[in-house]
Amino acid sequence: MPFQNTHLSYAVWFFTRTNDHNIHFKGFALRMKSFECVEQYYRILYRVCECTEELKQELRHVKSERDQMSEDLINAENAFADVKKRNEKLKLIINEHKTNTETLKRFSEESVRYTEEQKQKYSVLKQHAQEKLNEANSEIERLRRVHRSEIEGVQAQLRYAQLRVQSLEQEIKSVKQELEQK
Incomplete structure (x- = not known):
């Protein structure tokens, strides 16, 4: 109220100067x-x-807050963009991992199947080889028996031939002696 004292002094001055108050x-x-x-x-x-x-002053404060919020928003958007990029990279890595896992699983299943097939083939071959080996052993045993009997037959023939040779030699000797005596 800077003008109040001035008005009062003017009013007092004006009132004292006038003769006709009304x-x-x-x-x-x-x-x-x-x-x-x-x-x-x-x-x-x-x-x-x-x-x-x-x-x-409030406008300056609000502008300052707005600028700070804008800066925070930009930082948040940048952070979100980084998180989004990382998320995309992780998705790619996860998809690649899933693909690799599926490929490895298929390979493992194929390996197990192949191994089982090979085991079956081995088992069949082993059984076939065992049968052939048993047949060969039987044949060898049969051939040994035949060979032994043939050897025994040949030995018997040899002894018979040797005995015959001896008997012929004795006959020759006796014929020679007879011839010499005659």
Whole structure:
């Protein structure tokens, strides 16, 4: 209220200078009202200036917060983009891992199947070889028996031939002796 003291002193000065109080009192009242209006106008203007300054300060604060939030938003968007890139890379790695796992699983199943087939083939071949070996052993045993009997037959023939040779030699000897004696 910077203008209040000025108005009072003007009112006192105006009131003391006028001789006709009634005439001037109405004018004075009108002037006082206009001064009050002006004073109220200045008070409002002062408040508006104060409010304007407060609003400017609040606006600066809001702008600062907005700038900080914008910076935070940009940082969050960058972080989100990084997370998204990492997520995409991880998805690719996971898909590759799944593909590799499925391939390895198929290979493992094929290896197991192949191994089982080879075991069956080995078993069949082993059984066939065992049968052939048994047949060969039987044949060898049969041939040994035949050979032994043939050897025994040949040995018997040899002994018979040797005995015959001896008997023939003795006959020759006896025939020679007879011839010599004659």
